[in-house]
Amino acid sequence: MKITFIGGGNMAKALIGGLIKRGYSPSKMHVVEVSKEKSAELHNEFGVRATPELAVAVAHAEVLILAIKPQQLQEVALQLAPILAGQLVISIAAGIRTQDMARWLGTHNIVRCMPNTPALIRSGVTALYAMPAVVPEQCHRAESILSAVGSTLWVDDEEMLDAVTAISGSGPAYVFYFIEAMQQAAYELGLDEAQARQLVLDTFLGASKLAESSQEDVALLRGRVTSKKGTTEKALLSMEASQVKQGIVAAIHAAAARSRELGDELGKDA
Numbered sequence: 001m002k003i004t005f006i007g008g009g010n011m012a013k014a015l016i017g018g019l020i021k022r023g024y025s026p027s028k029m030h031v032v033e034v035s036k037e038k039s040a041e042l043h044n045e046f047g048v049r050a051t052p053e054l055a056v057a058v059a060h061a062e063v064l065i066l067a068i069k070p071q072q073l074q075e076v077a078l079q080l081a082p083i084l085a086g087q088l089v090i091s092i093a094a095g096i097r098t099q100d101m102a103r104w105l106g107t108h109n110i111v112r113c114m115p116n117t118p119a120l121i122r123s124g125v126t127a128l129y130a131m132p133a134v135v136p137e138q139c140h141r142a143e144s145i146l147s148a149v150g151s152t153l154w155v156d157d158e159e160m161l162d163a164v165t166a167i168s169g170s171g172p173a174y175v176f177y178f179i180e181a182m183q184q185a186a187y188e189l190g191l192d193e194a195q196a197r198q199l200v201l202d203t204f205l206g207a208s209k210l211a212e213s214s215q216e217d218v219a220l221l222r223g224r225v226t227s228k229k230g231t232t233e234k235a236l237l238s239m240e241a242s243q244v245k246q247g248i249v250a251a252i253h254a255a256a257a258r259s260r261e262l263g264d265e266l267g268k269d270a
């Protein structure tokens with residue numbers, strides 16, 4: 001299957017890197033990228049062809065992946081409309097609704113999805129939504145691309161992609177933020193950089209694996225760490241006093257609202 005990425009930035013790189021690690025040939029991937037610097041990087045890092053020209057890259061593709069910013073999507077879609085030849089279009093752009101893309105592109109053969117950057121190491125998670133006109137074979141195609149770089153799930157209601165964006169699309173940034181905070185505390189407590197990195201990352205990995213392998217609720221697992229009058233209790237009481245959980249929940253609601261807002265703002269015809 002020949003794939004053309006339109007936009008060769010952070011997320012396209014994560015997907016391309018993950019697909020190559022899965023054994024997907026770079027010769028089957030094309031990137032349309034306006035930045036010369038980024039095109040050279042893509043070629044050097046992954047061996048894929050990167051060009052600023054849409055027409056040739058699109059003509060060769062069976063699947064197009066729109067990996068430009070939401071703000072760039074309408075302009076690119078309008079350029080694509082006259083040169084599309086039945087390709088499946090997969091959009092990874094936050095917020096932009098399929099009905100708006102269909103109007104710009106002149107096709108309903110669209111799958112909208114939300115991956116995340118751990119795709120680079122094939123540990124991503126992607127939720128997908130297909131327009132009703134997309135045939136099962138094309139849905140299978142989309143799923144096979146995204147499942148090469150992590151787990152996948154389908155949503156029937158497109159609006160759920162705003163929630164997905166807020167949870168798993170943006171989610172790696174929340175985890176990195178928590179890691180940064182724990183590393184800062186580790187340095188302040190006198191641990192060196194290597195020690196802090198090992199302790200913090202192995203704690204994240206270990207806790208995630210434990211939560212994944214357990215049938216029990218994570219609150220119960222948290223309870224097992226928390227001895228009466230012990231250190232964890234003290235830390236959690238401090239977090240409660242700072243309303244850390246409420247802050248995280250509010251932040252995720254804000255991200256979902258921003259995704260809906262992007263759809264409203266950018267879905268209108270310019």
Ligand SMILES: NC(=O)C1=CN([C@@H]2O[C@H](COP(=O)(O)OP(=O)(O)OC[C@H]3O[C@@H](n4cnc5c(N)ncnc54)[C@H](O)[C@@H]3O)[C@@H](O)[C@H]2O)C=CC1
Nearest residue numbers: 007008009010011032033034035067068069070092093094
């Ligand atoms: N970064 C992330 O974690 C995730 C991003 N997304 C979505 O992926 C999309 C891309 O995001 P990033 O990769 O982070 O952005 P980015 O800014 O790193 O990449 C966008 C790329 O598109 C290129 N570009 C701009 N105009 C173009 C045009 N007309 N033709 C071809 N290339 C063009 C830019 O030079 C840039 O390299 C966005 O729509 C975002 O919502 C989705 C999931 C996760």
Ligand SMILES: O=C(O)[C@@H]1CCC=N1
Nearest residue numbers: 094165168169170171
């Ligand atoms: O921050 C953003 O808008 C994009 C979508 C999900 C992750 N990055």
